[in-house]
Amino acid sequence: MPAMNFFATPLPGVNLEVVSLDMNILDAHKICPWIACGCHTCPCPPDDDVVEDEAHATTTRRLDGRYMLERKLDWLGRCSYGQCQETLRQRADAGFMMLKERIAAAEVENRQLIVITHYPTKWFRYSSWKVNGQTILDLMKNPRVHIAYFGGHVHGKPGANQSLFLELLPPLTPALVLVM
DSSP states (O other): OOSSSEEEOOSTTSOEEEEEOOOGGGGHHHHHHHHHHSSSSSSOOOTEEEEEOTTSOEEEEESOHHHHHHHTOTTTTSSOHHHHHHHHHHHHHHHHHHHHHHHHHHHHHTOEEEEEOSSOHHHHHTOOOOBTTBOHHHHHTOTTSOEEEEEOOOOOOTTSOGGGGOOOOTTOEEEEOOOO
16 A cells, blocks of 8 residues: 555546545554554453453463564554554544545546445444544445445355445445455
């Protein structure tokens, strides 16, 4: 990616623009503890303590091998939990403003948009993050611009009903990208 938030017109002669947004603010509650201290929660649990893993199962983990190596990386602790959240919020706010500008330009130029982020539309519905009382979903409901939205971050099993993660937001065309 050339930047955290960017847009491009990849096909000469085709009235199409791709808009890529950093929306990691939606997952800050999981990202920031790892950035701040290298654990699922801050402060890190003691070396021999019951901890919660990614699946929220409790296990006893001893700090050795790879886990200890991850905890001792130079960058750990250089960014506090609050600094991490603020950085993610600033990136998301900048992405929101850029998308707002790109939708306005697309409306004037009758251009189609492809919007991509790491998160499915459902995640925006449950987030408290807004800019001036609006969400990304509010922006993408513009009936005068055709928008295709591609998101991911769904951890499902093959054959599972992935429709739980998609919402039809007319005139938005949502898509879930599954990488196997």
